[in-house]
Amino acid sequence: xxxxxxxxxxxxxxxxxxxxxxxxxxxxxxxxxxxxxxxxxxxxxxxxxxxxxxxxxxxxxxxxxxxxxxxxxxxxxxxxxxxxxxxxxxxxxxxxxxxxxxxxxxxxxxxxxxxxxxxxxxxxxxxxxxxxxxxxxx
Numbered sequence: 001x002x003x004x005x006x007x008x009x010x011x012x013x014x015x016x017x018x019x020x021x022x023x024x025x026x027x028x029x030x031x032x033x034x035x036x037x038x039x040x041x042x043x044x045x046x047x048x049x050x051x052x053x054x055x056x057x058x059x060x061x062x063x064x065x066x067x068x069x070x071x072x073x074x075x076x077x078x079x080x081x082x083x084x085x086x087x088x089x090x091x092x093x094x095x096x097x098x099x100x101x102x103x104x105x106x107x108x109x110x111x112x113x114x115x116x117x118x119x120x121x122x123x124x125x126x127x128x129x130x131x132x133x134x135x136x137x138x
Contacts, residue, residue, distance in 0.1 A: 013053075016048070017083040023082060023083055023116060024084075025048065025079055025080065025116055025118070026080055026082050026090060026118055027077040027078070027079045027118040027120045028080065028121075030138045031057060032090070032093075041093055045080040045082045048079040050078055050079070050111040051075065051076075052075065052076055052136065053067075053120070054072065054074045055070075056070070056072060056074075056075040056135070056136075057070045057071070057075070058075045059123065059131065060130065060133055066106070066127065066130075067121070067123060068123050069122060073134055076137050077113070077120070078137050079115045079118050081112050089092045094106040094121045096108050096121065101124070104125055105123070107121070121136075
């Protein structure tokens, strides 16, 4: 039996490391849509398609819109596949705090879209005196 010299180094095969980047869907309706002021946050995310959500109503909040859960003529959304870091950036933009949703400006809910379930940011303040956008577009 032949033995390797005592100081020789036999490299072991290094295990392959694969990064699994899980994605989730998000449906956006305002400044995050393509060409709008905050669309850069979704840069690198895969655009899946569009849809309309009849269980949301859209309100004009000034510089941005807010959607609330109530029946309407539908809110027009764009659906994207996003990574966890992008979802965290969206949470920050929307002032969503998972650990204290009651104080969040928006809360995140899943809603069914034609592309599968997607996160949607729901405005978390009263809208009684705010202008409703019956067109469902902002």
